[in-house]
Amino acid sequence: MFKVLVLLLSINTLYAQEFFDADFIKKVTTLRDKALTDSTAYDITESLTTEVGPRLGGSKGDARAVKWAVAKFNELGFDKVWTEPVTFPKWVRGVETAQIIAPFPHEIKITALGGSLSTPKRGLKGEIVHFKTIEDLKNADASLVKGKITFISNRMERYKNGKGYGMANGARYMAAKYTADKGGIGAIIRSIGTDSNRDPHTGGMKSVNFNQETGEITLLKKGEVVPAGAISNPDADLLVNVLKRGKPVIFKYTLGSHWDGQYTSQNVIGEITGREKPEEVVIIGGHLDSWDLATGAIDDASGCGITMAVAKLIKDAGIKPYRTIRVVLWANEENGLHGARAYGKAHVDELNKHIIGAESDFGASPIYQFKSNVSDQALPVIAQMAELLTPIGVTYVGNNARSGADISPLLKAGMATMQLSQDGTNYFDLHHTQDDTMDKIVPEEIAQNTAAWIVFVALAAEYKGDFGFDLYKKQ
Numbered sequence: 001m002f003k004v005l006v007l008l009l010s011i012n013t014l015y016a017q018e019f020f021d022a023d024f025i026k027k028v029t030t031l032r033d034k035a036l037t038d039s040t041a042y043d044i045t046e047s048l049t050t051e052v053g054p055r056l057g058g059s060k061g062d063a064r065a066v067k068w069a070v071a072k073f074n075e076l077g078f079d080k081v082w083t084e085p086v087t088f089p090k091w092v093r094g095v096e097t098a099q100i101i102a103p104f105p106h107e108i109k110i111t112a113l114g115g116s117l118s119t120p121k122r123g124l125k126g127e128i129v130h131f132k133t134i135e136d137l138k139n140a141d142a143s144l145v146k147g148k149i150t151f152i153s154n155r156m157e158r159y160k161n162g163k164g165y166g167m168a169n170g171a172r173y174m175a176a177k178y179t180a181d182k183g184g185i186g187a188i189i190r191s192i193g194t195d196s197n198r199d200p201h202t203g204g205m206k207s208v209n210f211n212q213e214t215g216e217i218t219l220l221k222k223g224e225v226v227p228a229g230a231i232s233n234p235d236a237d238l239l240v241n242v243l244k245r246g247k248p249v250i251f252k253y254t255l256g257s258h259w260d261g262q263y264t265s266q267n268v269i270g271e272i273t274g275r276e277k278p279e280e281v282v283i284i285g286g287h288l289d290s291w292d293l294a295t296g297a298i299d300d301a302s303g304c305g306i307t308m309a310v311a312k313l314i315k316d317a318g319i320k321p322y323r324t325i326r327v328v329l330w331a332n333e334e335n336g337l338h339g340a341r342a343y344g345k346a347h348v349d350e351l352n353k354h355i356i357g358a359e360s361d362f363g364a365s366p367i368y369q370f371k372s373n374v375s376d377q378a379l380p381v382i383a384q385m386a387e388l389l390t391p392i393g394v395t396y397v398g399n400n401a402r403s404g405a406d407i408s409p410l411l412k413a414g415m416a417t418m419q420l421s422q423d424g425t426n427y428f429d430l431h432h433t434q435d436d437t438m439d440k441i442v443p444e445e446i447a448q449n450t451a452a453w454i455v456f457v458a459l460a461a462e463y464k465g466d467f468g469f470d471l472y473k474k475q
């Protein structure tokens, strides 16, 4: 099996060498190695977290982040810099308190889920009905839930590739809706996170309806959803222990979060213009917004830093790419994917000019593997990338990539993609908490990310063929 793979890779490499001249590959290799000790991505990430800080969609931080991004793209020497409007309902957080009232009184740390309605000013009090999983709530008889506060206690599991998140976050997304559907009055979830700190993890919940055809957004009203919050892992354990006593558990919480009109933010875009096919685009980026509990270093200042650094370093190395490298810093990913939706709509007539794309939105721990989703004809180019990525610890694992929330409208349109996977073992200790801060970024690790992305972006932008279209339907 191993021999076959080596043979296959070397045959592919033979073909791949016809796509790139030796001088170009040498330049990319040199740049890759230089990037391993380069501080550009780290410096950009530090700049965004320090000079802007928290930047929830629609907040003052969001507006500061847009200004910061335009200035940073210009400072880094991008050929073209512009913004595109993104309009969405603005959500604001308010007061957040919680207590177990009976049978044993305890103060509990709580945070509202993104999109949650407020409780009455003096709080919402009721008996807890406990479900181990969101499926249990979904399948429960309404009579069990009516008039009560639901609590989902399912714990997220830790995996290197982060798959525990997908297995757990349905609770965050649907608890408030299912509870309302069954006549409940409130919803509490165990945080979707792997840490044992007393920090609740926020994150988006289903709070609006999207009309796929018109793009129209309707807010869910009281009765269609209930006020919803997450409590930390230790507090969720405590609540489970209290429930074990078998007596009615009375819980009270107050959330001041609410909708507050419409807001228009911006996707901020910078380009290194292609020398021969400027209209063809390799699209990369991270999301500019963050949750409001911290400065959003791993989610996703680092993704902005890595992808901005990649394009800048390629330009500075004198590599003028065949086609354009476009870096998009997406608006309001966290609370509704609004930047991605707006981009998909604004560029609907040129989606097939997006030759390949990827997003960095999983922190800045070392990249250990990569996947592609390209046509068979383009696999030799991927093999050439693999040859340049192996020496920096990145292994090719297959042609089945599917990732990047912000590029999902482009993927649905059939764009080819690449997934450069960071080690996610510790990512969900910090994700969406007050601890997502700059001290968690390791300079050598974010530099390794930059080096890996350079290989992908430089080769993808120089390769004169395409990577296939309509790839979504084939999966």
Ligand SMILES: [Zn+2]
Binding pocket: 287, 299, 300, 333, 361
């Ligand atoms: Zn993110």
